Amino acid sequence: MNLSFSEEDLKFQDEVRSFIAENYPADIKNKMDNGIPVSKDDIQTWQRILSKKGWFAVNWPEEYGGTGWSITQKHIFQNELADANTPTLVPFGVSMCGPVVYTFGTQEQKDRFLPGIINNDVWWCQGYSEPGSGSDLASLKTKAVKDGDHYIVNGTKTWTTMAQHADWIFCLVRTETTDIKQQGISFLLIDMKTPGVEVKPIITIDGSHEVNMVYLDNVKVPVENLIGEEGAGWNIAKFLLAHERTGIGGIPALKREIRRLREITSELPLGEGFLKDDELFMDKLNKLEIDLLAAEYSELRTLAAMSKGGHPGPESSILKIKGTDLQQGLSDLFVEALGYYAHPFMSEDDLISNEGRIGPDFAANVMPHYLNYRKVSIYGGSNEIQRNVIAKAVLGI
Amino acid sequence: MNLSFSEEDLKFQDEVRSFIAENYPADIKNKMDNGIPVSKDDIQTWQRILSKKGWFAVNWPEEYGGTGWSITQKHIFQNELADANTPTLVPFGVSMCGPVVYTFGTQEQKDRFLPGIINNDVWWCQGYSEPGSGSDLASLKTKAVKDGDHYIVNGTKTWTTMAQHADWIFCLVRTETTDIKQQGISFLLIDMKTPGVEVKPIITIDGSHEVNMVYLDNVKVPVENLIGEEGAGWNIAKFLLAHERTGIGGIPALKREIRRLREITSELPLGEGFLKDDELFMDKLNKLEIDLLAAEYSELRTLAAMSKGGHPGPESSILKIKGTDLQQGLSDLFVEALGYYAHPFMSEDDLISNEGRIGPDFAANVMPHYLNYRKVSIYGGSNEIQRNVIAKAVLGI
Amino acid sequence: MDFSLSEEQLLLKDSITTFVDKDYLFDVRQKNIKTELGFSSDFWKTFADLGWLGMPFSEADGGYNGGPIDLMVIMESLGRGLVVEPYIPNVVLAGGLVSRLGSEEQKKELLPKIISGEIQMSVAFSEPQSRFDLNDVITSAKKEGDSYILDGYKSVVMNGPSSNNTIVVARTSGNQLDKEGLSLFIVDPSLKGVSLRNYSNVDGSKASEITLENVSTPASSLLGNEGDAFSALEEVIDLATLAISAEAVGIMEKMNEITLEYTKTREQFGETLSSFQALQHRMVDTFMAYEQTKSLLLMCAAKLTDKSDDAKKAVSALKYQVGIAAKHVGEESVQLHGGMGVTDETNIGHYFKRLTTIRAIFGNTDYHLKRYSAL
């Protein structure tokens, strides 16, 4: 057992840190540091910088453009990105669609879809949830009926993050109706420009537009856009859910945020002193920090086990629950830190124009963040579903 | 709405307080105040003092020897008893068997059993649980087969508190095997001196002997000991469980104990000061005190509603959950208060001889109390069962 | 001991409940909060017409002599309807201070207009560094001839934007944290040197940041005796804390109902959500959290009515409990709604937002736990 960084690891850390320092665009950094929403362009710019360096599809096999890094290197890389407060990498292409394509796709499909993902020309979104399905993903109703060399797709997808920016959507569709609802599901890639695809925004309680309804009305999709066998979609979905959950914990970002909150306690005036003089508040902060430390090492243990072979299993469910608990808990502590100044509402436009903030500079994003983060225990398989998964797969009940 | 005491209430309070001051035997008080176990004799002595005054069967209808007090008076009485740290009244006769007899019994049964309960000549215990039944009370297997003017009873009862001291046991027995397990259960009174009744102690993790196994081997019970109709036992059981739960919260005792813990924080040395200087500990104490205040007023609301007619309903399940949560939480705080001095174990004999206590005087009972109180969320219908009851009866699901 | 409401209180409750259920529809509210005013002046007129605005004032002042229990009844019912109209800042806070400290002239001038709904007022008591400490005041007032000169900054003033007058807490003597030396001034926001930055809060209410720069206000605008405002201010904030706690209890009761209803209809895996035992037990817990809070609400209203010695302590116990239960009930309600809980379209998220701001208003759990402990 040895959890310290080797000489090479430390050199690698320096390399990553220098690269970010030299290449992270100042205008994007300014937005991120000041809670001004970043645009799709900003994200694309940053992801292309990483991609050019060969550091974008970190987890992919080397043959497809991955890095071949060790677990420790990946850990260092994620931490450095988070420390520098760079935009979160959009997972739908690189972490979700990409792995599905290189794991389950044909050579032709790999050649066709992977380059667009890795060079950030093609943006993806995820067509999983439906209005009726919720946590019961397999109950999905969107139908794909084969008609010669096409599928005709009809249905509605919901909670589709970034659909308004996406070029393509990967969908779970029902190609057959069977008694066992997990059967007859297929994994289909759909060009968002196809006639019959319509995107409608869903505004969430924080006032933001992140998710959408995607209506599919007689959408014609070529059969070569089918990934894997017809009817084998549920296996791909399960593979993907486990993949999604390891990332969903967002530990490196949490580490940056809790450091930031600690700084803030020395900045926020309280009576004749500062918030850091408030023992009750600091206790909560310290408790959360310890909890985060435990989650970080739990994630490292899982990653270490994965590096010895095998995909992330039910452990990813534990990471999902702990990570999202921490995200929600920390966002709540930020709200508490601000007192009344958590209440003023700034629209996205207010923030972009960066005028007329109320209270401390960082205040504007705090309550929206708390409200928005209610979603994290709901999406990606709700935390209730994760508990069912753990009960079944880990406890054997 | 008016929650303050009237002139008469205050007068009543004085009367109760004076009576206790003048009549609570000093030797029993000494034991109670110093954590020395009280004997059956002690309890009987105290209960007879109350009984003679007419203050024992407080909740009974006046015609059977009850007090006819208002809710407020009962509240005052319970608080005064608890404040004076008198022995907890043993519920099996006065709060359980008595109400069953005067509610469901024949005139003959009333005449036969109520006097013994009210004057404390006859001690009762409760034969409900069985080794296999647990929370699923209705699955009980003890059989009573009618044979002329007797039932022949066979089976095993468990968790029978104070069976070693009891003269009689009231039992749920199966007089018929039906598809619906709640049917065919009857309520039978059994003299513990009947041949075939055997009591075996169960020692609990705190080292005490409070509960027992009661073996019933071909026990001959006259049919006139059946309460209510044959097969109507389940209704009586439900009536009784609701009765039991209102008392189970033990709010008045909790109020005395938390006051005591607050005193202790000024007595227990900590560094150069006292435990009360420890903000983290005092926060927990204050939180618990507020929680207790809420539970107290919840109980008063329930009692007030009951006084306007009707038996305690599913609200008693809420009181049971909250009260036992508080009992366990407070017993844990006592443990925390003591640090290392919660660990030494004193046997009952050590305590009775009152020699060689380790650490602060009150320390010896603290950990046993914590350990013993694990039971309160298990017995009287486990807190899980109570949640099922509330879900069904209050939430309608 | 009697927990039941009087005939009049039951009628009051009925009347508000009927209004809320029939007229105060969710989509109407959502439209209103997006207007410049941020609420409905028609509804406000209704409140006046039905006598709700006059409830806490004495008959001599033109009111109905209502006590803490009446206030509780009103706010619990308004809470169930998620009513955004500024009852607390205007009637309870500003009206409460004027009725307690005002000269006959000031009372005659202002109270009838508050009761009739003609004017809006607010109280500017918090500052960026004060968090929830009422005695932490830097804003200063210095007497100069027949005037006072005010300088300072007041933060998150509820109902500031539509206020015809704002009662400003300022320091006429002493140090930043002293309880002595606080004075109140009824400030006309159009005075030179007063600048307001108005905005909406996440719960749909409106508020202002108020800067006071060398503001000269006539000595007649002093409310009460100079330097002596703290105890009345604390008393009024305590009453407002009861009021907002009652609002929270109404909100929680309603959220539990909405959530229970949702779980009874929403199906997953071929069964309604309400049939899953893990969810049942969690709904029992949110129900109990509501019940516990309701019990402390009743206790606190009674103790304030009786002017008990431990009334302040009861207020802090209540608000502490509100903070705990609001987080619990609020977050669970959203979670049990799944995705629907986080959309702007459905009402549950808006109840959640109001419940969340209430956690901090007039002091969060930490503040009230400390106050409880200190009292």
Place this chain on the structure above:
Amino acid sequence: MDFSLSEEQLLLKDSITTFVDKDYLFDVRQKNIKTELGFSSDFWKTFADLGWLGMPFSEADGGYNGGPIDLMVIMESLGRGLVVEPYIPNVVLAGGLVSRLGSEEQKKELLPKIISGEIQMSVAFSEPQSRFDLNDVITSAKKEGDSYILDGYKSVVMNGPSSNNTIVVARTSGNQLDKEGLSLFIVDPSLKGVSLRNYSNVDGSKASEITLENVSTPASSLLGNEGDAFSALEEVIDLATLAISAEAVGIMEKMNEITLEYTKTREQFGETLSSFQALQHRMVDTFMAYEQTKSLLLMCAAKLTDKSDDAKKAVSALKYQVGIAAKHVGEESVQLHGGMGVTDETNIGHYFKRLTTIRAIFGNTDYHLKRYSAL
């Protein structure tokens, strides 16, 4: 980064696990704790024979050069078996202090006997007022000629009853809370003025209250330099905190297993307990609590091995987490066992009792949260 155990560590783990599963049976343990000694001297001999007692000592001292990770492996496995034999007070605490501070003579005298299991030792570090503060020491030692005169009272000395020697922490200078001025003395309990009151703890272990009245101990019994004991004491207690945390992790893992097994067989309402979703989710939570603690245990063992700057902070983070998880896992395990969980006959309640005392030993959650915050 590598979380895997070495070959040797895996063998060590296997050997203890085999011993615990095959020989350390619950009823044997229960008989042993009721004896005068309170544990089995035969088992202790086995520990010595299998080399476990020598693990933490250097080869020069006759040991096996084991580090914090080896200690973790040992204690986690002993925890699973609910082993009551006094490994921590004797080997980790007393042995740790002698090996760190002892003169060549002292080491030669004592360490081989500890390693061979011939002697028992203990460390008397706590006092009635000290709670968990190692620097809070009133017991005094004054030099007089070739001796020191000890006066004071030491409380809850683990393994005190069977100790041939007890290392007493005493103050040779400074004030009650000073870190400077603490000294250690290897005290023979048969010395005049030493009186022991021996007893059992609720977890089955033995302890003593030790009164020191005008005890004259030779200057040669001083361990380390006069007045300079604090940092070594803190280091050894930190290592012992890792050890007892590992024991707790082993216990929690075992309790979760036992409970899961029980719920799979126990039927209620015609179904096994494990089929109730509400219980399933709670068992998932206790499993996660164990996992979180295990992660911090590994982190802490690694940081102590590396002598990281933040190793002390890691110890406090770990022990805080142990306190939280122990309460959670312990109480839930008993609850899920129903009545069986509180009987003296079944093993779960005894695991629970040990886990409960561990919550306080070497500092409870409050103490370590404060230490974490202060470091």
